[in-house]
Each structure stands twice: as structure tokens, then as C-alpha cells.
Amino acid sequence: MxxxxxxxxxxxxxxxxxxxxxxxxxxxxxxxxTDARDMQARGTVMLVLFSQAGCRWCERAKNExxxxxxxxxxxxxxxxxxxxxxxxxxxxxxxxxRRTTHRRFxxxxxxxxxxxxxxxxxxxxxxAEPIVGFRLADFYAEYVHRxxxxxxxRLGSPSRRD
Numbered sequence: 001m002x003x004x005x006x007x008x009x010x011x012x013x014x015x016x017x018x019x020x021x022x023x024x025x026x027x028x029x030x031x032x033x034t035d036a037r038d039m040q041a042r043g044t045v046m047l048v049l050f051s052q053a054g055c056r057w058c059e060r061a062k063n064e065x066x067x068x069x070x071x072x073x074x075x076x077x078x079x080x081x082x083x084x085x086x087x088x089x090x091x092x093x094x095x096x097x098r099r100t101t102h103r104r105f106x107x108x109x110x111x112x113x114x115x116x117x118x119x120x121x122x123x124x125x126x127x128a129e130p131i132v133g134f135r136l137a138d139f140y141a142e143y144v145h146r147x148x149x150x151x152x153x154r155l156g157s158p159s160r161r162d
Contacts, residue, residue, distance in 0.1 A: 026066060026083040028090065029105070032124065033097035035080055040122040045151040046080045047144070050106055050116040052087040057134035058115040064137040065144055078157075079148055086111055095124025117144060119151035127151035 026049060029035075039046055049066060051058035062083075069075045084092070086106035094100050100108070109118065117131040128147040134140055 026062060026070060026081050029082040029084045029092055029102065030090075031093040032082070032095045033093050035082065036095050036122040036124065039080060042077075043155065043157040044078055044080055045127060045148060045155060045157075046082060046120045047148060048118050048120060049081070049083045050086050050109070050111040050114055050118070051083055052085060052114045055114045060137070061115045061117070061134045061140065065141045069144070078152065084111075086114065095120070117147065119147045121151065121155050127154045 029048065032046075035046060038044075047066075047069075049058065049061065051062075066081060069079070070081045084106055085102045087103065089101045089103050092100050092102055092105055094105055094108075111118075111130075113132050115132075115134055118126055119128040121127050128150040131140075131143050131147060135143070
């Protein structure tokens, strides 16, 4: 009976995490050079989430802030969202069109901690200070919005929340 109660207790302790991992997918970075041409044409910035497997803070950032942002039509007109897995060797073309991997790109960008969010312009340059770590969702969302706004201003695009 004691084993049964422990098993039930363990199962129930994982339930709050279930919504945080379900359907948490941002488009993976594949060809940043092609994305950069699209950004240039549209006057948008790119928000890249550097993540890794098993990072519960990455999942929270995605589920609580980034996926709602990705699903918002007004935001979709202003930003392109991509994810780079720093523990993955998936192929990737960088902003200059050079072949690399997610892992190497993260190293080249100096990203060591996850989650890290970086706002890029079409030239592959950072337009705002990276956001490292995950804070309270309300504050985190505001940090993300401010970084995007700063990027749009530096890019010379209209800075506005629709």
C-alpha cells in the first residue's frame, strides 16, 4: 500500500509540468540567410531562442511567452521567431549563408546558458542585449517586448505594439 501511495504521489507531482511541455515548438533555425532576406524585405527583426533538451525554463519561456507571441498576428508582422538547440548538431545556414550546426552557431554566438533570447537584424547583428534566463512570466514578457522594440528602433522600423 505504501508503494502504491508513493507511486501515485510521484505521478501527481509531475502533472503540473504536463501543460508546460505539450505542443511547445518554435520553428527551428534552418537557413538564417534566407530568413534575413525576408526580414530585410519586411522590415522585421528575428528573435532567436537558444535552448537545450531538458531545460524546463526554456519550456516555460516558450509556453508562457514565445508561443503566444508566435500565434499573435500583430507580432508575426513584426518579428520572426526561431529556435537554436545548443546541444544539437542539426544543420544550419548562418546569416552569411555558411553551413554550420545549431551547436556551433551557439558557440560562435557565445551562448552558454539557456534559455537565452537574442534579437537579430537582417545583417545578423544583435540589436538588443540578450535576455539570459527566465524570470517571472509577466516580467519576462515585458523584457521580450522591450528587446523587440529596441531592435525595431535600431533597425529603423516602426516601433509599435499592435
